[in-house]
Every structure is written in C-alpha cells, then in structure tokens.
Amino acid sequence: MDLVQEQPVKGDILIEGEKIAAIGVNLDAEHADTIEGGGMLAMPGLINAHQHTPMSLLRGFSDDLKLMDWLERKMLPAEARMTPDDIYWGALLSMAEMIRSGTTAFADMYIHMDEIARAVQETGMRAALTRGLVFHEDDGGKRMTEALDLIRRWDGAAEGRITAMLGPHSPYLCPPEPLREVISLAEAEDIPVHIHLAETKEEVAIIRQKYGMTPTQYLYHYGLFEKCHVLLAHAVHLNRRDMGLLRGMRGGVSHNPVSNLKLGCGIAPVTEMRKAGITVGLGTDGAGSATTLDMFQEIRAAAWLQKADYGDPALLPAVEALRMATEGSAKLLNLEGKTGTLKVGAKADLILIDLGKPHLQPVHHAVSLLAYSAVGADVDTTIVNGRILMRNRRLLTIDEERLIHEAAGRAKRIVEGI
Numbered sequence: 001m002d003l004v005q006e007q008p009v010k011g012d013i014l015i016e017g018e019k020i021a022a023i024g025v026n027l028d029a030e031h032a033d034t035i036e037g038g039g040m041l042a043m044p045g046l047i048n049a050h051q052h053t054p055m056s057l058l059r060g061f062s063d064d065l066k067l068m069d070w071l072e073r074k075m076l077p078a079e080a081r082m083t084p085d086d087i088y089w090g091a092l093l094s095m096a097e098m099i100r101s102g103t104t105a106f107a108d109m110y111i112h113m114d115e116i117a118r119a120v121q122e123t124g125m126r127a128a129l130t131r132g133l134v135f136h137e138d139d140g141g142k143r144m145t146e147a148l149d150l151i152r153r154w155d156g157a158a159e160g161r162i163t164a165m166l167g168p169h170s171p172y173l174c175p176p177e178p179l180r181e182v183i184s185l186a187e188a189e190d191i192p193v194h195i196h197l198a199e200t201k202e203e204v205a206i207i208r209q210k211y212g213m214t215p216t217q218y219l220y221h222y223g224l225f226e227k228c229h230v231l232l233a234h235a236v237h238l239n240r241r242d243m244g245l246l247r248g249m250r251g252g253v254s255h256n257p258v259s260n261l262k263l264g265c266g267i268a269p270v271t272e273m274r275k276a277g278i279t280v281g282l283g284t285d286g287a288g289s290a291t292t293l294d295m296f297q298e299i300r301a302a303a304w305l306q307k308a309d310y311g312d313p314a315l316l317p318a319v320e321a322l323r324m325a326t327e328g329s330a331k332l333l334n335l336e337g338k339t340g341t342l343k344v345g346a347k348a349d350l351i352l353i354d355l356g357k358p359h360l361q362p363v364h365h366a367v368s369l370l371a372y373s374a375v376g377a378d379v380d381t382t383i384v385n386g387r388i389l390m391r392n393r394r395l396l397t398i399d400e401e402r403l404i405h406e407a408a409g410r411a412k413r414i415v416e417g418i
C-alpha cells in the first residue's frame, strides 16, 4: 500500500537484492522466489524510533510508579545486574517481538551495545544504535570511550543495516561540559544525537532550577539543534517558545504515547509540534515502561490521544498516524527515503498484513483498518533489506524456543530481591 495514495492498489512488488526494484501489475520475474500475497496488504515496515531493547527482560516487573521512582528504585538496580549475555538475550527477545509485530527498524539506546549490535546482525533487522551516556558521576571517560567504540566498530556494519548515534541520556543527566563535548564531536563527525527530552514536569522544574531555562532551551543554548541531526524522545512538556526553537531542526521527535500514558507523564503536543513544522515519529520506549512493543498500539494511541486532548476527531487522521510510524520515524533515524516507504529504489523493508480476520473486514478503507483495528499479530510476513525475517508467522532468523527459555531464566535472576 502506498500511503501517499491512501487506497491499496492490486499488484506485485519486485525485490532485487536489498531494494524494491519495481512495483506494478504482472511483473515479469522469472527466477524470483514468490510470496503469494492474495488477501494480504503490503505496507512499509514500521519503524520504532525510541527503544531500549534489553528492557524486555524487565517487562511487567515494576508498574504504577512515577518515572523517577521507577527508574531509580527499579530499573537502574536491575540494569546494574545485567551481564553482556543478558543484554544480548533481552535485545533478541525485543527483536523477536518487533519482527512478529511488523517493525523492521528501530532506534536503541542502552549499554553493552556490542551485544545489541550482534543481535541486530543475526536477526536481520535495521537499527540505529546509541550507547546511553549518563554523566552523574565521573567514570574516567569509560562510557564515552564505549560510545566511540560503538561508532568505530558498527556504524555501517551488517550490510549497512546498523548505524550509530551519540546518546547523552537527557538534560538532567548531562551537565553543560559533557553536553558541549558530545555536540562538538557529533558535529565534527556528522553523527546524529539521540536524547530524552522534557518527559515529565519534574524534569522541566529540575532544569529550570539548575540553569534557569526549560530543557529544550538548555539544549538549544549549547547549539544542539543547529549543529546536529537530533532524535528527541518524548518532548511531552514543551511551551510555544520551545517549539519555535525546534522548528527546522534536522531529525525530530519520537512520540511514545503508551509509555507516556503508563508512567503518567502526560500527552505530548503532537498537533502543535506538527503545526510548528517539527517532524514527529513514533516509538514505544522500552518494554519496561511500554510493556509491549506493538507499534500498531502506538499508532492507535497517538491518533486517539490527539483527538481526545483537543476534543476534535479530525486531528491526527489514520493516514497521518501511519505516516508518523513509517516516513516520520525514518527521518528521525536519518534514513529518510531509504526506508519507511514503498517506492522503487528504497530498501525492501516491508510487511504483509493478513486481512482474512474478522476485525479486518470489510475493507472500506484499508488505512482506517491499519490504524484503528490492526494489531501486531496480524502481520504475516516481515521483510528487511530484501530478506524474509518472518513468513507465515514463522521467525526465520531466531530460535524462538531457546530464546524464550533463556529470557525467562535471566529475567528471574536479574530482578531477584529488588
């Protein structure tokens, strides 16, 4: 389905190597492996613009807490116990869930990034990886060295499916000196920056008290938006002036509605950001907060929240919500035009949705069904970079039985006594 046309067209998609080679009717492809797509809908793969993949091991471990309590009392102690092997298996668990629910690419910020990169290499997904940098204590430059190692070792690896970013965690965990250092490195080496921003009112109050400005003004003050491509996660609490500062930025904002709802953070001003010319993509955040990684759920939540917040059902219509999860997120990952779109020359990152289900019939408007009715489990086939990762709901690059066994044992050990 071409989201620009909004109505599905019947036809074939020819994939050659990593790319979409042709889209049309009765394409001649003698030697091709053919997927019979009758009763299915093809659309661009979904792109999760903000993730912490190993947090799937912490799914359901701690609910109903405020962000800072949840993070400091539960997540950080659990993460301190995670071994590199745990990170690998947690990342793999998230990737299995993402492939199963139609996500083809994601942006990740975490620790032990070699393990996550290894999992990306094996599963066949596309990812923009970031070593999360927290600067609350002096570590002798260890984390920064790891961030640079990630870039040196993995940027462009796995047939180009992996790219790297720099990841100062947030304004509240990144004081001016390291922030300056990260920005000048990102600018000099042309590396995108991935950072949490203005997720809670408490964060806004902390930064105002420390620096006399909002979190957005703080980052702007040091030139982040002028000098770098930036992926901002959350941006729930922005005022009009903040939005003006983000106008024209390269990159944009990852809206993560389910995580924001569950942690009680609020509703991001998506409609106003879009009016201000800021690109908005969609993400889940980690499974530790969002609980599931089903991007169809995020699409639905995003659309419904804007309608409810402003009392206007015309806001964020189905097609726009779908675009956020595809083209919008692609821009945030610095992959604009390369993925998130079904067009000749783009990477063959696409999914097939099985319409033969009661909740997906009748097909008055396919776009409406995708945004408001489909769930991840409706995805039949997932293709990334021209390679089939799931066919007929069977994962082809992951040993799921072993994965579930490993993940369950590790998750139990990690949270014991916390």
Ligand SMILES: CSC[C@H]1O[C@@H](n2cnc3c(O)ncnc32)[C@H](O)[C@@H]1O
Pocket: 052, 067, 071, 075, 076, 079, 109, 110, 111, 131, 132, 133, 134, 169, 196, 199, 259, 285, 286, 289
């Ligand atoms: C240092 S790696 C990334 C770091 O971020 C933490 N995290 C996960 N979700 C959130 C969120 O919603 N806001 C702030 N920080 C978050 C994660 O637990 C890792 O420690």
Ligand SMILES: [Zn+2]
Pocket: 050, 051, 052, 196, 233, 285, 286
């Ligand atoms: Zn996050």
